[in-house]
Structure formats: structure tokens, C-alpha cells
Amino acid sequence: MTSKQLVPRQDATAPAAEGAGAARTDQLSTHGLDLRYGDRVVVGGLDLVLPGGAVTAIVGPNACGKSTLLRALTRLLTPAGGTVALDGTDIHRMPARALARRMGLLPQQPVTPEAITVEALVRLGRYPHQRLLSPWSKADQAAVESALERTGTTALRELPVDQLSGGQRQRAWIALALAQDTDLLLLDEPTTFLDLRHQLDVLDLVAELHAEAGRTVVMVLHDLGQAARYADHLVVLKDGALAAAGAPADVLDADLVREVFDVDCRVIPDPETGTPLVVPKTRAARQKPSA
Amino acid sequence: MSESAPGVTASSPPVSARRIPLLALGVGVLTLCAALSLALGARAVPLSTVVDALFGDAHGRDALVVSGLRLPRTLVGLAVGGALGVAGAVAQGVTRNPLASPTTLGINAGAGFAVVVAIYALGLTRPVEYIWFAFAGAVGAMFFALTLARRSGDIDPVRLALGGTVLQLVLLSWTSAVMLASERTLDEARFWLAGSLSERPLDVLYPVLPTLVLGLVIALAVAPALNALALGDDSAQALGVPVARIRLAGAVAVALLAGSAVAVAGPIAFIGLAAPHLVRPLLGGDHRLLVPGCLIAGPILLLAADVLGRVVIRPSELEVGIVSAFLGAPLLALLARKVAR
Numbered sequence: 001m002t003s004k005q006l007v008p009r010q011d012a013t014a015p016a017a018e019g020a021g022a023a024r025t026d027q028l029s030t031h032g033l034d035l036r037y038g039d040r041v042v043v044g045g046l047d048l049v050l051p052g053g054a055v056t057a058i059v060g061p062n063a064c065g066k067s068t069l070l071r072a073l074t075r076l077l078t079p080a081g082g083t084v085a086l087d088g089t090d091i092h093r094m095p096a097r098a099l100a101r102r103m104g105l106l107p108q109q110p111v112t113p114e115a116i117t118v119e120a121l122v123r124l125g126r127y128p129h130q131r132l133l134s135p136w137s138k139a140d141q142a143a144v145e146s147a148l149e150r151t152g153t154t155a156l157r158e159l160p161v162d163q164l165s166g167g168q169r170q171r172a173w174i175a176l177a178l179a180q181d182t183d184l185l186l187l188d189e190p191t192t193f194l195d196l197r198h199q200l201d202v203l204d205l206v207a208e209l210h211a212e213a214g215r216t217v218v219m220v221l222h223d224l225g226q227a228a229r230y231a232d233h234l235v236v237l238k239d240g241a242l243a244a245a246g247a248p249a250d251v252l253d254a255d256l257v258r259e260v261f262d263v264d265c266r267v268i269p270d271p272e273t274g275t276p277l278v279v280p281k282t283r284a285a286r287q288k289p290s291a
Numbered sequence: 292m293s294e295s296a297p298g299v300t301a302s303s304p305p306v307s308a309r310r311i312p313l314l315a316l317g318v319g320v321l322t323l324c325a326a327l328s329l330a331l332g333a334r335a336v337p338l339s340t341v342v343d344a345l346f347g348d349a350h351g352r353d354a355l356v357v358s359g360l361r362l363p364r365t366l367v368g369l370a371v372g373g374a375l376g377v378a379g380a381v382a383q384g385v386t387r388n389p390l391a392s393p394t395t396l397g398i399n400a401g402a403g404f405a406v407v408v409a410i411y412a413l414g415l416t417r418p419v420e421y422i423w424f425a426f427a428g429a430v431g432a433m434f435f436a437l438t439l440a441r442r443s444g445d446i447d448p449v450r451l452a453l454g455g456t457v458l459q460l461v462l463l464s465w466t467s468a469v470m471l472a473s474e475r476t477l478d479e480a481r482f483w484l485a486g487s488l489s490e491r492p493l494d495v496l497y498p499v500l501p502t503l504v505l506g507l508v509i510a511l512a513v514a515p516a517l518n519a520l521a522l523g524d525d526s527a528q529a530l531g532v533p534v535a536r537i538r539l540a541g542a543v544a545v546a547l548l549a550g551s552a553v554a555v556a557g558p559i560a561f562i563g564l565a566a567p568h569l570v571r572p573l574l575g576g577d578h579r580l581l582v583p584g585c586l587i588a589g590p591i592l593l594l595a596a597d598v599l600g601r602v603v604i605r606p607s608e609l610e611v612g613i614v615s616a617f618l619g620a621p622l623l624a625l626l627a628r629k630v631a632r
Contacts, residue, residue, distance in 0.1 A: 076525055100531025111387070111523035113576055120577070127519045128531035180530065 024087055026052035026102075026183045026216040028073055034081035035065065035072050035240070042068045043240040045082070050233070052087075055210050055217040057231035057248075059224060061261050065240040066220045067108065070188050073218065074105045086184075100128035104177035108188040112161045118172045119157040122147055125179030147178035150213075151205060167198030174205060185209065187219040191226070199223075203230045228252055228275040236260055252276040310580065313573055317587040321369075324594035328365040329357055331598050333606040363493045368597055368611075369590045370496055371488070371552045372562060374503055376589020378548040379563030380570075380581050381510045384517035385541035386448040390626065392564035393549035396455035399558035400462035401432020402550070403484055406557075407469045411476040418483055419495055422554045426499070429550035432458060437542055448538075486559035486612020488597050499551035506547030507586070513540050514578040521576070559612045561619025562592050568626060 028050040035043035043065040050056045050073075058066045071077040072084055075091050083090050091099055104125075112121075125147065126140045148154040151171040156164065161172055170190060177185055187206065191199040207230055209215045221227040227234060228248035236244040236251065238260045244251040257265050257278055264286045270277040280286065329341045336344075336353045344354035345362070375393065382391045393399060405428025406421045415421060439454030440447050466484075470477040516537040519527040524534050549563065569592070570584035593611065596618060600609035 071525075074529055076528055096528075096533050097531035100529060103529070105525070105529035107523065107525040107529070109523075110526050111521070113521040114389075116521075116576065120575070121522075124519055124522065124530065127515070130515070176526075 024183070027087055028052075028184070028218065029085050029088075030069075030072070030082060031085070032082035033069075033072060033079055033084065035068050035077060036080040037068075041080075041240065043072070043237075046240070046242060048235065048242060048245070050216075050218055050235070052216050053214065054232040055206065055219075055230060056233040056235060057219055057221045057227035058235045058237065059221055059227050060237035060243070064237040066237050067188055068240075069237065070186055070218070070220050074103060074186055075099060076105075097128045100180065100182075102182055103184040103186065104180040104182040106173055106177050106185075106187040106190055108192065110173055112169070114162065115160050116162075117158055118153055118161055118164070118175070119144065119148070121161050121172055122153075122157075122175045122179045125176040125181075128180065143179045143181050147175040150178060150209070151175040165198075166194050167201055170194060170198070170202055171205065174202070178209070182215075184216045184218070187217070189220050189222060192222065199226070206230065224252065224257070224278045225270065225275075228277070229270060229273055248276055252278070310574065314587075317584070317591070321587055321591050321594075324591050324598065325365050325369065327598045328368060328594045329361045332356070332361065332601045333608065363496075364488050364491060364597075365594065366493060367491045367496055367555060368488050368594045370500075370503060371556045371559070372590030372593030373586045374506065374548040374552040374589070375559065375562040375593065376566035376585035376587075377507060377510050377582055378545045378552070379565075379589070380567040380578065380585040381513070381517070381541045381548075382545045382563065383567050384514075384520065384578055384581075385538050385545070386452050387521060387523075388448060388452045389568070390564070390623075391452050391455075392560075393545060393552075394558070394560045394563065395452060395459065396545065396549075397432040397436045397458035397462060398429045398546065398549045399553055399560065400459040400466070401435075402426070402429040402553040403480075403558050404428055404462045404466045404469075405431070406483060407466050407476060407480050410479045411469050411473050416479060418491065418557070421483060422495065422498055425554040425557075426502070426550045429553050430546045432462060433542065433546040433550070437539075482610065483557045484612075485610035486557040486615075487610040488556055488593075489608065489610075491555060495555050499554055502547045502551045506544045506551065509540055509544035510548065510582050513537050513544065514582045517541065517578040518576075557612060559593070559615055561615045561622070562589055562596075564626075565592055565619055565622055568622070 030046050030048045033043060033046040033048070034041065046069070058069060060066045068077065072079055075084070078092070083092070085091065086094070086099075086102060122144050123140075126136075126143060129140065129143075130136075145154075148157055151174050153168070153172050153175050156168060156172065161169055164172065174187075174190070185206075190202050190206070194202065203226060206217055206219065210217050219231075221231075231248060234244070234246065234248045234251055235242070236256065243260045244256055252267060253276070254265055254267050257263055257267065263280055265278050265280045267276045267278055269275070326338065326341065329345075330336050330338055334353070334356060336357055340353045341357050344357040378393045382393060382396060383389055385391075402425040405424045409415055409421065409424040436451060436455040436458050439458065440451035442450065470480060516527075516532050519530045519532045520534065520537060522530075528534050552559070566585040566588040567581060569588050570581055574580040574584045593615070596614040597611040600611050600614040603609055
């Protein structure tokens with residue numbers, strides 16, 4: 001509709017978002033991206049394309065800059081150099097509200113206001129769609145209802161968020177991002193602090209959003225097996241630089257894990273899904289050969 | 292996995308359904324406080340005489356006391372209380388700190404110091420003459436606190452609360468130093484420094500009306516953004532809130548409102564702190580309700596404290612700043628317990 005920007009590079013397989021103009025592919029890209037905290041270079045000269053319409057997982061060892069990269073992708077961090085572009089437009093040149101209508105974020109440690117109910121929290125997701133003095137519209141209510149339903153939090157709507165379990169709380173926060181009604185959803189380690197069951201709940205929900213609602217998802221993950229299972233596209237970072245990128249089956253192998261994580265392992269097909277599964281070697285085997 | 296911050300919306304569901312009756316109740320209580328403020332004092336006046344004095348043609352001493360002294364005092368109380376209540380709500384929203392208030396941001400101490408210096412250096416003797424010194428001191432202190440809290444272009448909420456508290460302590464000690472050095476200054480300033488609504492003609496209020504209105508308008512305008520700000524800076528920014536700009540606008544609103552209030556009535560603590568905590572359990576933490584709610588709750592608290600101060604040691608009276616501090620201290624203790632939990 002408002003898109004008049006030419007997209008420099010197109011991922012041929014990326015399906016365009018429904019009802020959007022041809023240039024709206026929800027593709028995020030970085031060009032020569034430099035990210036710093038003070039004098040410390042966290043990410044240096046990163047060129048990256050995150051395909052639209054796909055689930056991308058960003059993985060890497062601790063302090064490799066993956067969360068920092070996600071902050072830059074969502075404009076929480078201003079690059080020291082280079083650009084981040086959405087469909088070819090520098091996100092720092094987009095109005096804040098316009099960007100917030102394209103891109104939602106689940107931060108790693110969101111602040112839950114005291115005694116806020118699930119519904120009140122989710123309603124805040126409509127902020128970028130509202131104007132001063134404009135009343136709550138039917139579209140706003142519909143978006144909230146659908147977000148609650150999709151995340152299975154409809155029954156919890158009247159409950160205070162700070163009284164929910166970790167898994168329920170995470171779903172409520174995802175509902176907020178869904179109510180924002182954006183084509184892109186970015187999640188910073190959405191499974192941290194959750195037990196296995198709730199980790200899978202959250203990842204299944206993300207997969208569903210992608211499959212059924214056509215959202216483009218970018219998430220930072222810790223677990224390589226989960227990343228390989230749930231992502232179409234894997235971005236592997238080491239020391240703020242790109243170590244590998246591509247389909248999990250293509251990039252994830254024993255050499256990569258040794259090089260990036262400094263762990264000797266075998267990569268076998270996941271018996272359930274056939275996606276790569278990282279199995280570290282025994283302690284004895286790991287300590288012997290590598291010099 | 293998440294910290295707590297002053298909230299949005301209380302637990303019981305139909306806040307929206309309770310809104311209208313609560314608003315009516317608030318206005319009712321406020322009217323009662325105003326009526327008491329007109330009727331009670333060193334000399335109690337029957338309500339019928341109060342009504343006559345306001346709307347009819349009553350004469351005599353009682354009528355004169357009501358229309359000449361207590362009416363201005365009540366109107367000043369309404370304005371100052373409303374300003375302090377709203378300033379408190381915005382200060383807590385901007386800093387995401389339930390213990391923030393105009394006092395903890397250094398505003399009252401800044402005004403106090405400026406007034407004491409003006410009395411010392413310029414030989415001022417009447418509260419009317421203090422107005423602009425107090426306002427300038429309040430705004431100056433607030434923006435110094437903001438400067439202390441600045442980090443990479445944004446205001447850090449924790450630094451703001453800490454910096455404001457430190458600034459407050461420094462200014463208080465300087466104020467004491469000036470007063471100890473000059474007995475005349477001590478004599479002139481001590482009643483003003485207690486914070487009082489007495490002997491404030493309406494002329495004191497007029498100069499600050501524009502700043503009061505402007506502050507209120509800004510506070511109402513940033514209220515929706517403060518709801519998003521309660522989710523943390525990252526979430527707020529991801530929702531399209533210009534975090535740094537909203538925080539600055541909120542700080543300006545607090546400076547204008549609290550600066551005007553202290554200019555008129557002297558430093559009055561606790562009203563700004565207490566009003567939001569009184570309103571939140573009733574209306575929830577949605578700032579679009581909280582700000583108007585504090586506009587009503589602030590004057591209720593201030594007028595109630597003022598009336599109380601007038602009747603406890605009749606025929607003399609206790610300054611409203613002393614009464615509110617006396618009543619507010621236990622509240623602060625209670626709050627600190629709740630926050631620590």
C-alpha cells in the first residue's frame with residue numbers, strides 16, 4: 001500500500017505477506033553492521049539477510065552478540081556503523097509507530113507492571129495502532145481477542161500476570177506482541193527460565209504463528225536441537241561475526257559446533273524429525289584428541 | 292523472570308464498571324472536604340451561613356471569614372492538591388518507581404533553598420514575593436536531577452530517583468546553613484518552609500495558573516504512553532513509544548505542576564506520593580484513569596490535612612505541611628514494606 005521502496009535482493013522462496021504490496025516481504029537485512037557498547041565492539045561489519053516469511057533462529061555461544069544483534073534489529077540499539085533495513089528501508093528512518101506496526105518484540109526480561117491483568121497487558125499491544133483521543137475500536141478488541149485465543153490465555157484474561165506460572169506468563173507476553181498485529185515477530189530467548197514442557201509450548205506456538213498466521217519469526221535461542229527443529233533458517237554467530245547461515249540441515253555439522261562452541265560432538269538426524277541433533281561426545285573422548 | 296513496577300489495572304475485573312460511581316464518590320468526598328474547609332477553623336461557621344456567604348447576601352463576621360479568608364484558602368488548596376497529586380502520578384510513571392514523588396526528585400528542596408536565599412539576600416518578607424523564586428528553584432532542581440540521571444541521551448529511572456534524593460539532601464543542608472547564618476532569614480522562612488495554605492490570597496494563584504494548566508495538559512497527553520512505559524523501556528520502544536521524549540515530557544509536567552504548587556503553598560510532602568497509591572487500588576494502574584483520579588485525590592488529601600490542622604489545636608493551627616508529613620510518614624513506612632516484599 002504505502003510501499004514504494006525497491007527491494008535490492010529478493011529471497012525467491014519467501015512468500016509475501018497477505019494483502020501487502022509486492023515489496024513487503026518482511027525481509028530484514030544488515031549491511032556492514034557495527035554494534036558497540038561504549039568502546040567494546042560486540043558485532044563488527046555484519047552482512048546478514050533474514051528471509052521474510054520464515055522462522056529464523058539466531059544461535060551462538062554466550063556473549064557472541066546474538067541478543068545485541070536482536071536489539072539492533074528492533075532499533076533498541078543504534079548501530080555505531082552500518083544499517084539495518086526492513087524491505088530495503090533503513091529502520092532508523094522509519095517513524096517509531098510505523099515500525100511498531102510492522103515489527104513486534106518479546107524482550108528477554110520484560111517488566112510486568114504490578115497487578116496488571118492478562119487482558120490489560122495484551123491491550124497495550126494495540127498502542128501503535130491508537131491515536132490520542134481515539135476510542136478503543138472494534139478492530140482493537142478483535143485483535144486482542146484473537147491474540148488471547150491463539151495463545152490459549154482467554155481463560156486467564158482476568159488474572160493478574162504476576163500470579164501466573166512462568167509458561168503462562170510467557171504466553172501472555174506473546175499475546176501482547178500478537179495483538180500488536182505485526183508481520184514480524186522477534187523473540188529474545190523466549191524459552192529461558194521455562195521447563196521443558198513449557199519450552200515446547202512456546203516453540204509450538206511460534207511454529208503455529210508462522211504456519212497459520214504467516215508471521216515472519218526471528219528468535220534468539222540457546223538450544224541447538226530446538227533451533228534446528230523449529231527454524232527454517234539458522235544464523236550462527238561467533239565473536240560478533242557470522243560463522244554460518246542457512247537451512248539447519250545444511251549448516252549444522254560437527255565441524256561447525258567444534259569451531260563455534262569448542263565442543264566435540266556428533267551431529268545425527270533427530271529420530272523424531274530428521275533435523276540435525278547435536279550430541280556431545282563423552283568427557284573422555286572430548287578431552288583426548290583436540291590439542 | 293520479571294520485576295515489578297507500579298502497575299496497570301487492579302485484579303478485580305470490572306474496573307470500567309466501577310469507574311463512574313467511583314468518580315462520583317470522589318467528587319462527593321472532595322465537595323465535602325471543600326465544605327468543611329469553608330466551615331471549620333478557629334471559628335466554626337454553620338453550613339447555612341457558608342452557603343449564604345457564597346451564593347447569597349450574608350453579612351457579618353462569619354460571612355466575611357468565609358468569603359474573604361476561607362474561600363481563597365480552599366481554592367488554593369484545590370489547585371495545589373490537584374497539582375501535587377498529578378505530579379506524583381506522573382513522577383511514579385516516568386521513573387517506574389512507586390516511591391518517587393515531587394519531593395524525592397528534589398523539587399521541594401530546590402524551591403526551599405531558592406526562597407531562603409532570596410529572603411537572605413534580598414530581604415523579602417511576604418510569601419507573595421517568594422512565588423517566582425520558589426518556582427525557579429523547583430524547576431532548576433528538577434532539571435539538575437534530570438541532568439544527573441542522563442545516560443546516553445535517555446533518563447535512567449533509577450539514577451533519577453537516586454540523584455533526586457541526593458540533590459534533596461544537599462539542598463536541605465545548604466538551606467539549613469543559610470538559616471543558621473541569619474536569624475532574620477530563619478524567622479521569615481520557617482513558616483513558609485513548613486508548607487501552608489493560610490494567608491494565601493487568590494492573587495498568589497493567578498500567576499501560576501498557566502503553568503498549572505500546561506502541566507496538566509502534558510500529564511494527560513503522556514498518560515497513554517506511560518502505560519506502555521510501565522512494561523520497561525525495551526517493550527515500550529518496541530510498541531512505538533518515543534521513550535526518551537515521553538520521559539522528558541513527563542519530567543516537564545512534574546516540574547511545572549509541582550513547581551507551581553510549591554511556589555504557592557511552600558513545600559508540602561507526601562500528597563504527591565500518597566495520591567497515586569490511594570487511587571491505584573480503586574481505579575487500577577491505567578494512567579489514563581490514574582492521572583484524573585489523582586487530580587481529585589490530591590485535593591481531598593490536602594484539604595483534609597488542612598482542615599485537620601485547623602481543628603486539632605484550636606484556636607491556633609498547625610501548618611498543612613506538618614499535618615501531611617505527620618500522616619504521610621506511616622503511609623511511607625507501610626509502602627516500603629509492601630514494595631520490599
